[in-house]
Amino acid sequence: MTNAYRWVAWNRHKKIYDAALASLIALYLAAYIAITLLAAGPGARPDILLPTALIRALGSAAILLLHLILAIGPLHRLTPRVAPLLYNRRHLGVTMFLLALAHAAAATIYYGAFGPSPNPLFQVLFVGRDFASLHAFPYEFLGFVALAWLFLMAATSHDFWLHTLSPSLWKALHMGVYVAYALLVGHVALGAMADDPSRLTPALLGLGALALGVLHITAAVREVASDSAAPAPSSTPSPSTPAPDNDDPAAHPHWIRAADIADIPEARAKVVPIRCRERVAIFRHQGALHAVTNVCAHQAGPLGEGAIIDGCITCPWHGYQFRPHDGASPPPYTEKIATYNLRLQGRDVMLDTRPNPPGTPTPPLVIPADLDDSGPLFDPPQHLGPSATRPSPAENTP
Amino acid sequence: MTRAHRRAHAALAALVFPAVLVGLALAAASLRPTDHVGAEHLEPEPPAQPDHAQPDHTQPPPPGAPSP
Numbered sequence: 001m002t003n004a005y006r007w008v009a010w011n012r013h014k015k016i017y018d019a020a021l022a023s024l025i026a027l028y029l030a031a032y033i034a035i036t037l038l039a040a041g042p043g044a045r046p047d048i049l050l051p052t053a054l055i056r057a058l059g060s061a062a063i064l065l066l067h068l069i070l071a072i073g074p075l076h077r078l079t080p081r082v083a084p085l086l087y088n089r090r091h092l093g094v095t096m097f098l099l100a101l102a103h104a105a106a107a108t109i110y111y112g113a114f115g116p117s118p119n120p121l122f123q124v125l126f127v128g129r130d131f132a133s134l135h136a137f138p139y140e141f142l143g144f145v146a147l148a149w150l151f152l153m154a155a156t157s158h159d160f161w162l163h164t165l166s167p168s169l170w171k172a173l174h175m176g177v178y179v180a181y182a183l184l185v186g187h188v189a190l191g192a193m194a195d196d197p198s199r200l201t202p203a204l205l206g207l208g209a210l211a212l213g214v215l216h217i218t219a220a221v222r223e224v225a226s227d228s229a230a231p232a233p234s235s236t237p238s239p240s241t242p243a244p245d246n247d248d249p250a251a252h253p254h255w256i257r258a259a260d261i262a263d264i265p266e267a268r269a270k271v272v273p274i275r276c277r278e279r280v281a282i283f284r285h286q287g288a289l290h291a292v293t294n295v296c297a298h299q300a301g302p303l304g305e306g307a308i309i310d311g312c313i314t315c316p317w318h319g320y321q322f323r324p325h326d327g328a329s330p331p332p333y334t335e336k337i338a339t340y341n342l343r344l345q346g347r348d349v350m351l352d353t354r355p356n357p358p359g360t361p362t363p364p365l366v367i368p369a370d371l372d373d374s375g376p377l378f379d380p381p382q383h384l385g386p387s388a389t390r391p392s393p394a395e396n397t398p
Numbered sequence: 399m400t401r402a403h404r405r406a407h408a409a410l411a412a413l414v415f416p417a418v419l420v421g422l423a424l425a426a427a428s429l430r431p432t433d434h435v436g437a438e439h440l441e442p443e444p445p446a447q448p449d450h451a452q453p454d455h456t457q458p459p460p461p462g463a464p465s466p
Contacts, residue, residue: 073407134428168402175406178414185418186425193429206422213415220408227401278400300399 017088021095025061032057051110058103063188065096066181067208074212074219080305083316090157093177097147097154100184104147107140139190146183149176159298167300185209230273231256255343258282258351261371264289269313271304274353280340282349283308283324287372288364290324291340291351297322297358298335326361347371 033053040048069092076082112120117127129138153174155161162170185205192201258272259282269281271294279294281304292313294304301317308314312321312330322329327337336359341352344365356362399407 074411134425171403172406175410178410182414182418182421186421189422189425190429193425199426202422202426206419209415209418209422213411213419216407216411216415220404220411223404224408227404276401295400300403302399 013084014088014091017084018091021092025065025095025099028061028064029054029057032060051106055103055106055110058099058106059188062096062099062103063184063205065092065099066177066184067212069093069096070177070181070212071215074215077219077223078215080316083305086317087319093150094154094157097150100143100147100150104143137190139187139194142183142190143187146180146187149180149183153177153180162299167298171300226273227275230275254353255350256353257345257348258291258342259349261289261344261347261349261367264349267308269304269306271302272351277353278355279304280351280353281313282342282351283313284367285311285324285364288366289342289349290362290364291342292322292324292327293338293340293355295337296320297329297337303337325364326359328359344368344371 033050036048036053036056037050040053069089072082072085072089072092076086108120108124112123115123115127117123124140125138125144128136130136131138131141153176156165156170156173165173189202189205193199256272256274258280259270264270264282264284266284269283272280272282274280279302280291281294281302282289282291283304285308290313292303294302296303296315296317298315298318298320301315301320303313303315303322306314306316308324309321311323313324314321320329320335321333322335322337325339327339329335338355338358339360339362340355341362342365343350343352344367349365
């Protein structure tokens with residue numbers, strides 16, 4: 001998105017977000033260690049010492065954070081109120097990786113450095129273990145494979161890699177978080193079952209998987225229902241076809257009725273699903289309507305759930321911005337998104353479902369004064385306020 | 399998100415979370431706490447031997463035994 005990269009483009013929201021995250025993690029670690037040592041008591045569990053408690057505290061913090069990270073995506077599809085959490089989700093992911101790395105390093109040193117093998121990692125993974133047996137399976141191996149994947153994700157989390165790898169490859173790589181999650185659940189469950197006869201940890205992991213599964217499937221069902229109910233254009237001729245000038249739908253089958261004017265509030269959008277195609281976001285801005293693709297050029301965020309801030313369509317995920325009339329980012333940025341043609345038929349907003357090439361200037365659909373009944377003025381979300389939307393030209397937002 | 403992303407998310411969710419639940423249930427059913435390597439401390443302690451130095455006053459004395 002920029003002509004230069006920085007490690008982190010700090011703004012007020014990110015500082016508050018990260019400070020709160022660090023404080024909560026420190027509190028959790030302290031509480032976990034204190035409770036574990038108190039519950040172990042003097043002599044009751046001689047194997048529970050401060051290093052053991054610290055290793056478990058780091059590991060449990062990482063797996064809890066991973067559950068939160070996985071919940072944010074579907075929650076945001078169910079309610080936009082989660083947007084402030086999603087805005088900085090990459091910092092959550094990197095923090096989770098660092099916690100897992102600290103857990104792995106401490107466990108390898110503590111459990112592997114004093115065995116017969118001179119290599120602590122070899123000692124932990126292979127000595128006395130049997131990959132063919134569930135009873136002697138080295139559950140640490142699952143953790144290390146997951147950690148390697150988390151490292152790949154953390155190392156490529158910066159926008160530099162997003163642009164270098166291409167958004168589709170980057171997204172595919174980062175969807176591997178689900179594989180890492182499954183491996184980590186196996187790691188934690190087998191490790192806990194080796195030590196805790198109560199089965200409390202596997203039960204909690206099962207509840208977590210159930211909650212995440214229900215969230216994901218609920219969000220997916222809602223998305224599929226929305227797509228299925230969408231009108232389908234009957235043909236896809238060249239986008240260069242001019243907008244029709246008569247009101248007969250049969251004469252222009254790729255045009256659909258997208259909305260009533262009153263459906264679109266000022267500075268916000270109505271998202272229009274189109275069967276078998278990407279969704280379109282129709283924004284209202286200063287007495288005119290503009291249609292662009294709903295897919296942000298940055299990380300495919302849902303532009304239609306964003307708003308117009310400082311005259312630009314602003315993605316709710318990371319604050320990337322695009323001009324409503326041509327879908328281009330304001331200079332010096334170079335990203336572009338597809339635009340669409342609109343026309344008015346009574347109060348109905350008609351949409352040409354064929355996208356224009358990204359960055360194509362499209363005439364705004366001016367709303368006649370007698371139909372302009374826009375609601376109250378828009379108040380932008382706090383996390384997308386002026387200090388958080390678009391960084392200065394030399395900044396970027398990992 | 400693009401349509402492809404939405405489909406991939408739905409497919410992954412439908413695959414991963416049920417698989418995790420089934421895997422957890424199978425592992426919990428297959429593994430007893432004492433089965434696993436590293437669970438030696440969970441082995442039950444052998445029962446304490448009765449202290450023969452002290453007479454057992456809960457049992458009646460055998461016939462002909464001297465009075466305490």
